[in-house]
Amino acid sequence: DRLYPYYKADLDAGRITYEQAKELLCLFVLKMDECILVNDGDSFLNVAKLFETLSTDQALTFGGTDKQGNDATNDLTYICIDACELQPLAVNMCARINKNSPQKYLNRLAEIYINGCPMPELFSDEVYFDAIPRKHNTTIENARNYAVVGCVEPIASDDHFGNTDSANVNVTLPLLQAVKGHTHDLWNYTNKEYLQKVYDRFCEYFFGSYKKCPYCSMMVKVNKKSIEKRRVKQGMYIYNPPKSMEELLAKYQERLNAVTRSVLADQQKIIKILGEHFTTPLASSLFKGCLERGKCAYQGGTDYISSGIQAVGITDVADSFYAIEQLVYKQGKYTLMDIINAIDNNFQSELYKQIHEDILALPKFGDDDIKAPAEWVSRVMGMWNTALASVPTPDRGGIYTAGYYALNVSDRYGLKTQALPSGRLKGVPLANSVTPHYGKAESNLMSSLNAVADVNFKDFAANGTTVTFHIDSALFPGQEGIENLGGIFKTFLTTGGMQFQPNIINRDVLIDAYNNPEKHKYLMVRVAGYCSYFNELSDELKRIIINRTCYV
Numbered sequence: 364d365r366l367y368p369y370y371k372a373d374l375d376a377g378r379i380t381y382e383q384a385k386e387l388l389c390l391f392v393l394k395m396d397e398c399i400l401v402n403d404g405d406s407f408l409n410v411a412k413l414f415e416t417l418s419t420d421q422a423l424t425f426g427g428t429d430k431q432g433n434d435a436t437n438d439l440t441y442i443c444i445d446a447c448e449l450q451p452l453a454v455n456m457c458a459r460i461n462k463n464s465p466q467k468y469l470n471r472l473a474e475i476y477i478n479g480c481p482m483p484e485l486f487s488d489e490v491y492f493d494a495i496p497r498k499h500n501t502t503i504e505n506a507r508n509y510a511v512v513g514c515v516e517p518i519a520s521d522d523h524f525g526n527t528d529s530a531n532v533n534v535t536l537p538l539l540q541a542v543k544g545h546t547h548d549l550w551n552y553t554n555k556e557y558l559q560k561v562y563d564r565f566c567e568y569f570f571g572s573y574k575k576c577p578y579c580s581m582m583v584k585v586n587k588k589s590i591e592k593r594r595v596k597q598g599m600y601i602y603n604p605p606k607s608m609e610e611l612l613a614k615y616q617e618r619l620n621a622v623t624r625s626v627l628a629d630q631q632k633i634i635k636i637l638g639e640h641f642t643t644p645l646a647s648s649l650f651k652g653c654l655e656r657g658k659c660a661y662q663g664g665t666d667y668i669s670s671g672i673q674a675v676g677i678t679d680v681a682d683s684f685y686a687i688e689q690l691v692y693k694q695g696k697y698t699l700m701d702i703i704n705a706i707d708n709n710f711q712s713e714l715y716k717q718i719h720e721d722i723l724a725l726p727k728f729g730d731d732d733i734k735a736p737a738e739w740v741s742r743v744m745g746m747w748n749t750a751l752a753s754v755p756t757p758d759r760g761g762i763y764t765a766g767y768y769a770l771n772v773s774d775r776y777g778l779k780t781q782a783l784p785s786g787r788l789k790g791v792p793l794a795n796s797v798t799p800h801y802g803k804a805e806s807n808l809m810s811s812l813n814a815v816a817d818v819n820f821k822d823f824a825a826n827g828t829t830v831t832f833h834i835d836s837a838l839f840p841g842q843e844g845i846e847n848l849g850g851i852f853k854t855f856l857t858t859g860g861m862q863f864q865p866n867i868i869n870r871d872v873l874i875d876a877y878n879n880p881e882k883h884k885y886l887m888v889r890v891a892g893y894c895s896y897f898n899e900l901s902d903e904l905k906r907i908i909i910n911r912t913c914y915v
Contacts, residue, residue: 370438457484513527529627630670682785727799833911
């Protein structure tokens with residue numbers, strides 16, 4: 364849409380050919396790859412593992428429609444797909460798909476994936492065309508012209524400052540509070556409590572790094588006992604579980620609102636400081652509204668302003684609610700106190716193992732033969748939107764938009780989150796975005812895709828989501844395989860799916876790359892809303908990627 368008129372004029376005048384234009388665009392993409400984020404996933408205190416990549420994540424969007432809704436696939440669209448074969452790190456290639464996308468376009472995208480390149484990301488025009496105007500009060504013409512920034516976040520117009528990755532919230536923690544009847548503050552601490560947290564982390568990371576040292580091991584044990592004593596003193600083992608499903612949901616909304624307001628109160632302090640001391644005149648000069656108002660984007664100069672906040676663990680909460688509803692309030696097989704005791708003990712002991720088996724036997728999100736789990740996912744997403752709506756408007760104006768792409772945060776949060784009523788065990792990664800739970804057994808590709816497509820993204824996902832599936836490449840042999848995968852892309856993204864970014868790879872290849880890295884120097888994998896060379900990931904993240912559900 365932006366470049367095509369220039370390309371067409373040069374092409375008609377004989378000043379350029381398709382191949383020459385392709386070379387220029389590929390050189391531009393490679394130039395962007397010279398910018399490297401110094402982040403190897405093994406930085407001090409593991410902070411880098413929240414976003415483990417060398418990529419600066421510059422999004423380039425192509426395909427889709429024009430402002431009138433007509434399919435806009437053209438030569439430059441295919442040039443952008445060709446550029447994906449370079450496997451760039453810094454450029455996040457994003458392909459839009461709509462109901463009128465030509466089969467040639469879909470097949471070319473499928474071919475790229477089957478050949479081992481985990482890009483471009485795929486986006487549903489049908490979903491975004493509805494989701495954007497519902498949240499941003501913009502025109503359908505602007506919505507049809509959306510582009511992606513960062514990982515998967517849509518921009519509502521040319522004059523939209525979308526601070527799209529402002530915060531992440533672990534939404535399973537207020538669930539545990541609601542189940543147990545707790546009301547303690549999950550976010551705000553006194554100065555004494557902050558110092559205690561710093562000391563706890565120091566013991567964990569410093570002394571815990573020297574496991575063979577008797578003194579260090581002793582210090583870790585002493586600190587763990589101290590933490591346990593503080594938890595007892597705070598009443599963390601005194602429970603007041605809700606007596607009905609309605610009461611549980613009300614308590615969850617209350618606790619979710621509370622932690623969201625606390626987190627975003629700090630985010631608003633950051634926004635204020637940015638507007639006062641870190642203005643961006645060069646970037647702001649690219650926004651029409653900023654020029655007209657004489658205000659920086661950080662100060663609210665653009666027509667559309669938003670802050671995207673990511674909920675981590677939506678699927679885990681939904682599966683937990685469904686399990687509690689079925690086993691406690693409908694079947695009466697267990698009390699909520701039974702569930703609490705089971706998760707506090709990580710489902711260990713014969714009694715709790717039976718509870719665990721009964722939970723795992725229930726349908727989960729990803730089983731499309733029953734709609735209830737997907738309905739619970741949409742319901743929890745609605746509660747997340749309600750929590751964001753409860754937050755006061757920032758001084759610069761704008762709205763908060765709900766997102767669900769977890770990057771690596773679902774893995775990091777999972778390490779510190781206890782067992783859940785969904786059957787997830789302590790320390791296991793939380794579900795990645797709005798997808799079936801990590802490592803889910805008995806998974807079927809089409810069943811999982813259908814379940815995700817049943818979720819109400821149009822109303823509840825204005826800041827985007829990711830669907831990162833691992834699919835065995837053996838499912839798509841030859842030309843028939845290319846056409847089948849292209850058909851899956853179109854069907855999923857025109858029947859409710861919002862975004863799709865699969866790794867089409869055999870798990871044995873990943874295992875071999877883990878054991879013999881020198882044989883797979885250039886193996887690229889889709890991690891989250893970004894890609895990375897497998898060898899450049901931390902050992903921990905490599906194992907997480909290998910252990911994700913693989914559809915075969």
